[in-house]
Amino acid sequence: xxxxxxxxxxxxxxxxxxxxxxxxxxxxxxxxxxxxxxxxxxxxxxxxxxxxxxxxxxxxxxxxxxxxxxxxxxxxxxxxxxxxxxxxxxxxxxxxxxxxxxxxxxxxxxxxxxxxxxxxxxxxxxxxxxxxxxxxxxxxxxxxxxxxxxxxxxxxxxxxxxxxxxxxxxxxxxxxxxxxxxxxxxxxxxxxxxxxxxxxxxxxxxxxxxxxxxxxxxxxxxxxxxxxxxxxxxxxxxxxxxxxxxxxxxxxxxxxxxxxxxxxxxxxxxxxxxxxxxxxxxxxxxxxxxxxxxxxxxxxxxxxxxxxxxxxxxxxxxxxxxxxxxxxxxxxxxxxxxxxxxxxxxxxxxxxxxxxxxxxxxxxxxxxxxxxxxxxxxxxxxxxxxxxxxxxxxxxxxxxxxxxxxxxxxxxxxxxxxxxxxxxxxxxxxxxxxxxxxxxxxxxxxxxxxxxxxxxxxxxxxxxxxxxxxxxxxxxxxxxxxxxxxxxxxxxxxxxxxxxxxxxxxxxxxxxxxxxxxxxxxxxxxxxxxxxxx
Numbered sequence: 001x002x003x004x005x006x007x008x009x010x011x012x013x014x015x016x017x018x019x020x021x022x023x024x025x026x027x028x029x030x031x032x033x034x035x036x037x038x039x040x041x042x043x044x045x046x047x048x049x050x051x052x053x054x055x056x057x058x059x060x061x062x063x064x065x066x067x068x069x070x071x072x073x074x075x076x077x078x079x080x081x082x083x084x085x086x087x088x089x090x091x092x093x094x095x096x097x098x099x100x101x102x103x104x105x106x107x108x109x110x111x112x113x114x115x116x117x118x119x120x121x122x123x124x125x126x127x128x129x130x131x132x133x134x135x136x137x138x139x140x141x142x143x144x145x146x147x148x149x150x151x152x153x154x155x156x157x158x159x160x161x162x163x164x165x166x167x168x169x170x171x172x173x174x175x176x177x178x179x180x181x182x183x184x185x186x187x188x189x190x191x192x193x194x195x196x197x198x199x200x201x202x203x204x205x206x207x208x209x210x211x212x213x214x215x216x217x218x219x220x221x222x223x224x225x226x227x228x229x230x231x232x233x234x235x236x237x238x239x240x241x242x243x244x245x246x247x248x249x250x251x252x253x254x255x256x257x258x259x260x261x262x263x264x265x266x267x268x269x270x271x272x273x274x275x276x277x278x279x280x281x282x283x284x285x286x287x288x289x290x291x292x293x294x295x296x297x298x299x300x301x302x303x304x305x306x307x308x309x310x311x312x313x314x315x316x317x318x319x320x321x322x323x324x325x326x327x328x329x330x331x332x333x334x335x336x337x338x339x340x341x342x343x344x345x346x347x348x349x350x351x352x353x354x355x356x357x358x359x360x361x362x363x364x365x366x367x368x369x370x371x372x373x374x375x376x377x378x379x380x381x382x383x384x385x386x387x388x389x390x391x392x393x394x395x396x397x398x399x400x401x402x403x404x405x406x407x408x409x410x411x412x413x414x415x416x417x418x419x420x421x422x423x424x425x426x427x428x429x430x431x432x433x434x435x436x437x438x439x440x441x442x443x444x445x446x447x448x449x450x451x452x453x454x455x456x457x458x459x460x461x462x463x464x465x466x467x468x469x470x471x472x473x474x475x476x477x478x479x480x481x482x483x484x485x486x487x488x489x490x491x492x493x494x495x496x497x498x499x500x501x502x503x504x505x506x507x508x509x510x511x512x513x514x515x516x517x518x519x520x521x522x523x524x525x526x527x528x529x530x531x532x533x534x
Contacts, residue, residue, distance in 0.1 A: 001165075002157065002522045003042075003164050003166065004048040004163045004164065004167070006165065006168055006192065008027040009437070010200065010201055010203055010245065011197050012038070012040070012201070013038075013202045013204075014038050014040045014201070014203040014204070015021025015037040015039060015204050015533050016029075016037060016038075016040070016041065016203055016204065016207060016529065017042065017187075017188055017201060017203035017206050017207070018032075018162070018206075018207045018209055018217070019042050019206070019208050019210055020042075020043060020186065020208065020210035020214070020215075020269050020501075020502070021042075021045075021074050021075060021149060021164070021210060022076020022077055022078055022148065022151055022209065022502070023078055023115070023116070023148050023210060023515060023519050023522070024150045024209040024501040024518050024521075025041060025076065025209035025501065026041070026075070026076075026149065026152060026156070026521065027112070027164040027501075027523055027526070028207055028209060028523075028525055029041040029156075030152065030155055030156070030162070030526075030532075031523055031527065031530065032254050032530055033161055033162040034155070034161075034252075035526070036160075037533050038163075038227045038373065039162035039163065040162060040164075040165060040201065040203070040460070041075070041162045041165070042163075042165045042188070042190065043072070043074050043076070043165075043168070044071035044072045044167070044169040044193045045071065045072030045074060045166065045167065045193075046073065046074065046167050046415065047072035047073070047074050048071065049071040049072065049079045049080070050071065050072050051067050051071065052066065052070050052071060052214070053123035053412060054067065054416050055401075055414070055416060056065050056414070056415075056417070057416070057417045058416070058417065058418040058419060058420065059419065061245075061466065062251050062419055062420050062421060062465060062467070063164035063417055063419040063466070063467065063468040064466060064469065064511065065179075066213065066468070067351040068187075068468070068469075069213075069468045069469050070211060070213065071411055072193070073147065073149075074149040074164070075147025075148050075149030075150065076148075077211060078146075078147040078149075079147045080147045082470065083117060083118070083142050083145070083271070084140065084142055084143075084513040084515055084516075085113050085118045085139075085140070085141035085142065085143060085513075085515065086125055086139075086140050086141070086291070086513060086516060087105075087109050087125055087512065087516055087517060088102070088105070088127075088510045088512065089278075089284070089510075090127055090281075091279075091280070091284040091285070091298055092279035092284055092508070092511070093105075093290065094281075095281075095284050095285060095289075096508040097217055097444045097475055097507070098477070098479070098507055098508075098511075099478055099484075099487070099488045099507070100377060102487045102518060104518075104524065105520055105521065106522075106523070108442065108500070108520040108524050108527075111519075111522060112516045112517075112519035112520040113143075113271070113516060114270065115148075115519050115523075116143040116148075116271075116515060116516065116519060117143030117144040117151060117270060118141045118142070118143045118271030119267055119270035119271055120269070121139065121141070121143075121170055121421075123139075124336055125140075125141075125278075125279070126138045129281075130280040130282070131278060131280075132431075132438050133282050133283040133288065133435035133436070133439055134277045134278060134279060134280060134283060134292075134435060134439045135278050135279075135280055136439060136440070136443055137275060138273070138275070138276050138291065138308065139273055139275065139276065140274055140276045140477070141267075141271050141272065141273045142264060142273070143270075143271050144271065145225065148526075156525065160391060162483055163532075167192060167193045167194070168190050168192055169190060169193045169412070170188045170189065170218060170409075171188045171189055171190060171191060171198060171218075171221070171409075171410055171411055171412055171509040172189035172198070172222055172409070173185050173187070173188060173189065173206065173218075173498070174188070174200055174223060175495070182496050182519075183494065183495055183496065184495070184497045185492075185496075185497045186202060186203075186497070187200040187202045187203065187206075188200070188201050188202055188203070191410055191411075193298070197410065198409070202534065204497060205497050205499065205529055205532075205533065206497060207498050207500070207504050207525070208499070208501070209500070209501040209522065210496075211471055211501055211502060211503075211504070212240070212472055212473070212474045212475075212502065212503070212504040213401060213415075213417070213471050213474065215500060215502060216236065216240075216401045216473055216475060217401070217412055217413070217415050218412065219233075219236055219475065219485075220401070220403050220413075221403065221407050221413050224413075225407060225409070229495070230492075230495070231360075232493070233481055233492070234481070234482070234520070235475075235481070235483055235484050236474070236475055236485050237400050237474055237475075238397050238474075239395045239397050239399065239400070239476060240399040240400055240401060240418075240473055241388055241393045241394070241396075241399065241472045241473045241508065241509040242419075242467030242468065242469070242470045242471070242472060243391060243392065243393055243467055243470050243509055243513075244389070244391040244392075244393060244425055244426075244429055244461065244464075244465045244511060245388070245389065245391070245464070245465075245466070245467075246388070246460075246461065246464030246465070247295070247386045247387060247388045247389065247451075247464075248389075248433070248448050248450060248451060248457060248460050248461060249433060249448050249449060249450045249452075250368045250384055250385065250448075250451060251294055251384070251440075251447070251448055251449075252291075252383060252423055253269045253385040253445070254383065254387075254444075254446075255383055257387070257446070259294065259379060259464050260344065260377065261274070261399065262274060262275050262276075262293070262385075263294070263375070263376050263377025263378075264374050264377070266477075269362050273376070274293065274318070274377075276291050276438055277291060277292040277293075277304060277439075278292075278511070279432065282284075283432065286431065286435075286512075286527040287424065287428045288428050288431040288432040289392040289428065289432075289510065289511040290388075290389050290390060290391035290392065290428070290429065290511045291389070291390055291511055292387055292388065292432075292436060293387075293390075294386070294387060294388075295375060295385060295386045296375070296378050296385065296404070297309060297385065297386055297389050298376060299313040299316065300313050300338065301339065302339060302340070302343030302344050302347060304347075304356075304386050305347055305351055305381050305384070306347060306355070306378055306379070306380035306381075306419040307347050307348045307350075307351035307352055307354065307355035308359070308374075309347075309378055309380070309521065310343075310345075310348055310351075311348060311355075312346055313339075313346075314341065314344055314348075314419065316332075317338070317341070318352050327499060328507060336510065338345040341385040344462075345358065350381060350532070351380060351381045353381075355381060364428055375482045389429060389433070390511060391428060391429045391432060391511060392425075392508070392509050392510055392511045393425050393467070393509050393511075394428070395507070395508055397424055398418065399418055399419050400418050401416070401417055401418075401474055402416050402418070403416075404416045419468070423459055425462050425465070426457075426458050426462055426465075427523060427524065429461050430458060430461065433448065433450075433457075435444040436448060470502045470509065470513065470514050471503060472502065472504070472508075472509045472514060473503075473505045473506055473507065474502050475504040476505060476506065477505045477506070477507055478507065484507070485500070485505075486500050486505050487527065488519065489502040489525070489528050490505055490525045490528075499519065499525060501518075501522045501525055502521075503517070503520075505521065
């Protein structure tokens with residue numbers, strides 16, 4: 001359906017009203033509207049990104065500013081990131097006592113991968129039932145650049161698409177008592193993002209899919225205004241988690257080892273894939289849940305020995321402005337630093353044979369229009385690369401989101417984010433490196449070498465620990481309202497017609513990026529609601 005406006009939307013009664021048009025909201029909206037239900041998809045943003053509400057932070061070095069992690073736009077924060085595709089393992093569900101069966105989630109994984117621009121794998125992402133701590137032949141997939149609003153534009157704007165209401169902020173929810181004495185969410189209260197005065201839009205079902213922080217902000221504000229309705233949700237905003245990312249080691253392969261599978265390779269069916277090292281059930285059980293991947297050295301660091309990387313660095317020195325390079329984690333870019341030129345010229349000469357063999361793959365990666373900055377793994381004479389990690393953060397009730405300012409009737413309040421990493425998180429990363437080091441040594445595949453003195457490992461890991469991009473667990477799933485916000489069907493405990501979608505519902509963060517699971521649970525929710533609405 002075409003875009004609608006607030007006046008026309010208020011005149012309708014919808015089967016489902018979905019707040020937030022990121023991957024979760026868009027997947028749920030399309031799942032319901034294409035099943036024949038009348039759906040309204042609302043977003044506070046416009047067609048292009050703008051900065052959304054901010055928050056104060058307890059430790060600014062552990063949680064990125066919301067201006068870096070969030071944006072308001074049709075398509076949500078998929079404008080800023082997107083496409084890292086890896087599912088939770090059965091071991092992660094079992095270890096963390098998820099209240100849903102892994103099989104009911106896994107049913108939607110192929111569709112979720114395709115939704116994000118990837119494709120169904122011919123094999124499992126991780127091989128089950130291994131005795132080693134790490135699967136040395138696990139897979140990560142990557143989708144193409146671009147927001148979900150662009151990727152699915154034809155479906156969204158087609159005859160079976162939802163009504164779409166942009167530049168409109170939902171500030172509250174409206175509740176009613178049903179004939180059998182239950183509390184039901186009957187409508188959303190909303191206003192123009194840049195205007196004043198609220199309106200109501202009625203819906204049989206409301207889905208909040210605004211991201212982990214903004215979902216918590218809206219529900220905490222609603223709870224403050226309606227404590228008699230939502231006061232039982234003590235877990236709301238509590239137990240906020242993310243991940244630890246960084247690099248403290250290198251990986252060196254035998255000189256004759258072909259390392260191309262460890263870099264992104266285009267899939268004919270859609271997306272890209274690379275080989276990674278991922279924790280098996282044994283490591284998950286020992287709280288060493290993480291995965292590793294090989295990455296190019298920073299171009300300015302001539303010890304990479306790569307003629308191509310040195311050529312890139314020398315070219316960057318000719319430019320008047322520094323070139324930006326993405327950091328190890330999913331955060332802000334780093335500036336390429338100046339370094340001595342002589343070692344780079346030596347790399348050009350010494351690595352010429354390897355560079356010449358690598359140029360065709362390098363040029364193909366540079367020319368690929370699906371990813372603007374595809375991190376193609378560039379061979380070098382030493383066959384040595386940075387080894388990056390992405391690790392689970394354990395849930396702590398000390399990490400939380402709270403309201404700090406007044407709660408007015410027609411706007412969302414200010415919030416404060418308390419977020420830090422515990423010693424158990426750091427020890428898990430250390431143990432994961434030790435286990436991988438041992439598995440690599442036994443396999444003969446490669447050698448792990450620490451770049452940091454063993455006595456400084458923990459400080460180095462902590463100094464790199466930064467998230468806020470993966471906003472997990474602020475309204476987690478569980479069996480009752482004593483320690484969770486939604487049930488196994490993503491319905492808010494004690495409230496009929498109110499559901500949540502997104503990583504806010506995950507009980508734990510797991511080791512993998514949340515995107516595929518966000519979409520899989522949204523598709524699962526739309527299937528569940530379609531049956532109920534029918």
